[in-house]
Amino acid sequence: MTVTTLKARTTPYTGEKARLSRAYDYLILVLALFLFIGAFHLHVALTVGDWDFWIDWKDRQWWPLITPLMMITFPAAVQAVLWPNFRLPLGATLCISCLLIGTWIARFFAYHLWNFFPINEVLPATMLPSALVLDAVLMLTNSLTVTSIFGGMAFALLFYPSNWPIFAMFHVPVEYGGAQLTVADLFGFQYIRAGTPEYLRLIERGTLRTYGQYATPLSAFCSALLCTLMYPMWWWLGKAFATTKYVKNI
Amino acid sequence: MWIATGALVAFYLFIRVYEQIYGWRAGLDSFAPEFQTYWLTMLWTEIPLELVAGLGLTGYLWKTRTRDMSVLSTREELRRWVCLAQWLVVYGIAIYFGASFFTEQDATWHMTVIRDTDFTPSHIIEFYLSYPIYSILGVGSFFYAKTRLPYFSKGYSLAFLILTVGPFMIIPNVGLNEWGHTFWFMEELFVAPLHWGFVFFGWMTLAVFGVVAQILMNIKRLLGEDGVKAIID
Numbered sequence: 001m002t003v004t005t006l007k008a009r010t011t012p013y014t015g016e017k018a019r020l021s022r023a024y025d026y027l028i029l030v031l032a033l034f035l036f037i038g039a040f041h042l043h044v045a046l047t048v049g050d051w052d053f054w055i056d057w058k059d060r061q062w063w064p065l066i067t068p069l070m071m072i073t074f075p076a077a078v079q080a081v082l083w084p085n086f087r088l089p090l091g092a093t094l095c096i097s098c099l100l101i102g103t104w105i106a107r108f109f110a111y112h113l114w115n116f117f118p119i120n121e122v123l124p125a126t127m128l129p130s131a132l133v134l135d136a137v138l139m140l141t142n143s144l145t146v147t148s149i150f151g152g153m154a155f156a157l158l159f160y161p162s163n164w165p166i167f168a169m170f171h172v173p174v175e176y177g178g179a180q181l182t183v184a185d186l187f188g189f190q191y192i193r194a195g196t197p198e199y200l201r202l203i204e205r206g207t208l209r210t211y212g213q214y215a216t217p218l219s220a221f222c223s224a225l226l227c228t229l230m231y232p233m234w235w236w237l238g239k240a241f242a243t244t245k246y247v248k249n250i
Numbered sequence: 251m252w253i254a255t256g257a258l259v260a261f262y263l264f265i266r267v268y269e270q271i272y273g274w275r276a277g278l279d280s281f282a283p284e285f286q287t288y289w290l291t292m293l294w295t296e297i298p299l300e301l302v303a304g305l306g307l308t309g310y311l312w313k314t315r316t317r318d319m320s321v322l323s324t325r326e327e328l329r330r331w332v333c334l335a336q337w338l339v340v341y342g343i344a345i346y347f348g349a350s351f352f353t354e355q356d357a358t359w360h361m362t363v364i365r366d367t368d369f370t371p372s373h374i375i376e377f378y379l380s381y382p383i384y385s386i387l388g389v390g391s392f393f394y395a396k397t398r399l400p401y402f403s404k405g406y407s408l409a410f411l412i413l414t415v416g417p418f419m420i421i422p423n424v425g426l427n428e429w430g431h432t433f434w435f436m437e438e439l440f441v442a443p444l445h446w447g448f449v450f451f452g453w454m455t456l457a458v459f460g461v462v463a464q465i466l467m468n469i470k471r472l473l474g475e476d477g478v479k480a481i482i483d
Contacts, residue, residue: 017477020328024469027335028462034342038349039417039455045354046449049440053357074456081459102350110355114270115362122358193361195438242459244467245408 033098040074040095041102052103053111054196055121055170056188058163060215061204063125065223068156069230071096071127072134076231077238079138079147085242089139092131092155100124120170121187129162130155144235152227157220251336255343258383262347265379269371277371278363293374300382307390315397322400328472330398331465337391338461344384345417349452352376360438368428377424385421388414401468409460416454423447 044052047070051057079091103124111122137151170184181189188198204215269277276288316322352375359372369378392414395402402410430436430444470478 015477015480017473018481020332021469021473021481023332024335024466027332027339031335031339031342031458031462034339034346035455035458038342038345038347039452041350042353042452043449045357045440046445047441049354049357051441053440077456085463102346103354106351106354109266110351111358114273114355115358117358117361194364195360197437200437200439237453238456238459241409241412241456242463243409243457244460244464246405247408247411248405250406250411 032094036074036078036095036098037102040099041106043074044070044099044103050196050202052124053107053122054188054193054201055123055167055184056182057201057203058125058167058184059201059203061219062202063219064156064160064216065219065226067125068127068130068159068223069226071099071130072152072155072227072230073234074099075131075134076234077241079135080235080238081242083138083142089135091138092134093128096127096131100126100128117191118187121191123166125159125163126166127155127159127162130158133158144232148228148231148235152229152231153224155231156223156227159223160216160220251339254340258340258343258347262351262380265375269375273359273371280365280367280369289371289374290369293369293378296374296379296382300379300386304382304386304389307386308393311390311393311397316403319400319403324472327399328469331469331472334391334395334399335465337387337394338458341384341387341391344380344387345455348376348380348384349417349420352380353448357440360440368432377421381421381424385414385418388417399468401464407461407464409457409464412454412457413461416451416457419454420448420451423451 048066051059051063051067057063075092075095078095082088082091082094107119107122107124111117112119133154134147134151137154138147141147141150167184170187171182174181174183174186176186188196188201272288276282276284279285280289352372356372356376359370363370392410395407395410397403426447427444434444436442436444473481
C-alpha cells in the first residue's frame with residue numbers, strides 16, 4: 001500500500017456529492033424517526049394500550065404476554081430492511097426508542113398536563129433492553145432463524161425483569177378500608193378514570209388450574225414462543241413493504 | 251421544509267394550548283352553547299378548509315407539472331429528489347402528531363369525560379384535523395413525485411401508493427369506529443378489536459421502505475459511479 005492510498009483513506013471526501021449523501025442521511029433518519037413514532041405508537045396504543053397506560057393494568061398474566069408480542073412487530077420489519085440492505089444493526093432499538101419518545105411525550109403533555117393523571121400512574125413500560133439484545137443477536141449471527149428463535153425469545157423473556165425495577169415499588173401492599181391493595185390498585189381507585197371501571201381491567205384474577213407462583217414465568221415463556229413466530233412474520237412483512245414494484249393502473 | 255415544519259409545529263402548539271384552555275372550559279358538555287362556539291365552530295371550519303386545501307394543492311401540483319421530463323438536467327433532477335425527501339419528512343412529522351400525539355391523547359380524554367357526542371374536543375382535533383392534515387401532505391408528496399420526477403411520472407410506484415393511501419384510509423375507518431361505539435357494545439377499552447382497523451392502516455407507513463429504496467436507487471444513478479465511489483472511500 002502506497003502512501004497516497006493511505007492518505008486517500010484517512011481524509012474524508014468533502015465534495016458536493018458527499019455533502020448531498022450526508023444530507024440524505026439526515027433526511028431519511030428524521031423521516032424514519034417521526035414516521036415510526038407515529039405508526040408504531042398507533043399500533044402499540046391500540047393493541048397493548050390499556051396495559052401500557054395504567055399502572056393497575058400491569059399484571060402478571062396478560063401484560064407480559066401481550067406487550068412483547070405486539071412490540072416485536074415493527075422492530076422485526078425495520079430490521080428486515082436496515083440489516084440486509086444497509087448493515088445497520090439498529091432496527092429494533094430505533095423502533096423502540098421512537099415508541100418511548102412518542103409515549104413519554106403523550107403521557108406527560110396529555111395525560112399529566114392536560115388531564116392531571118399523576119405520571120406514576122401512566123408510566124410506559126420499557127422494551128429497550130430487549131431491543132438491544134434483539135439487534136445484537138441479529139448483528140452477531142446475521143441469521144434470520146437464529147434471531148427468530150433466540151432473539152425473539154430473549155425479547156420476551158427480558159421484558160418483565162427489565163420493567164421490574166420501575167414497577168416493583170407499586171406492588172407494595174397497603175391496608176385500605178380493611179382490604180388489601182397494592183399501591184398500583186390504589187392509584188387506580190384514587191385517580192378516577194371516567195371510562196375504566198375496575199371490572200374492565202384485563203388482568204390476572206386467578207384460576208383453579210394455576211399452580212404455585214408461576215404466573216409471570218409462564219406468561220413470559222408463552223410470549224417468548226409467540227415472539228419467535230411473530231418475528232419472522234413481520235420480517236417478511238417488512239421485506240414485502242420494501243417493494244420497488246410498479247403498477248400501470250390504479 | 252423548515253417553513254412547513256415550523257408552521258406545523260407552531261400550529262399544533264397553538265391547538266394544544268387551545269385545548270388546554272377550552273377543553274376544560276367549554277368542552278365538557280356538548281349540549282351547552284359554549285361547546286358550539288368553541289368546538290363545533292372549529293369542526294365546521296376545518297373540514298371545508300381541508301377539502302379546499304387538499305384539492306387546491308393537488309390541483310396546483312398537477313397544473314404546474316413538468317410536461318417534458320426529457321429536458322431535465324441532472325442537477326435539477328437531483329434537487330427535486332432532495333425536495334421529495336423533504337416532503338416526506340414533513341409528512342412524517344404530520345403523521346407523528348396525528349397518529350402518536352393526538353391519538354394517544356384521545357385515550358386520556360376518554361378517561362376524563364363520559365362522552366355525550368361523537369365530536370368530543372379530542373375527536374375534533376384527532377380525527378378531523380390532524381388526520382386530514384397528514385393525509386393532505388401524503389397526497390401532496392405523491393403528486394410532487396408524480397409531476398416532477400421522471401422516475402415516478404410513468405405508472406405508479408406501489409410502495410408510494412401504499413405509503414400515502416394506507417394512512418389516508420384511517421379517515422374512512424373513523425366511520426367504522428364511530429358506528430361501533432354508537433350501536434355496538436363498546437366500553438372505553440382502547441385495545442378493543444374495533445380499533446384494529448386503524449392499526450392495520452397504520453402498518454401501511456412501512457411502505458416508506460420501498461419509497462426510500464426507490465429514492466436511493468435514483469440518487470445512486472444520478473451521482474454516477476465515480477461519485478458513489480468517492481463517498482464510500
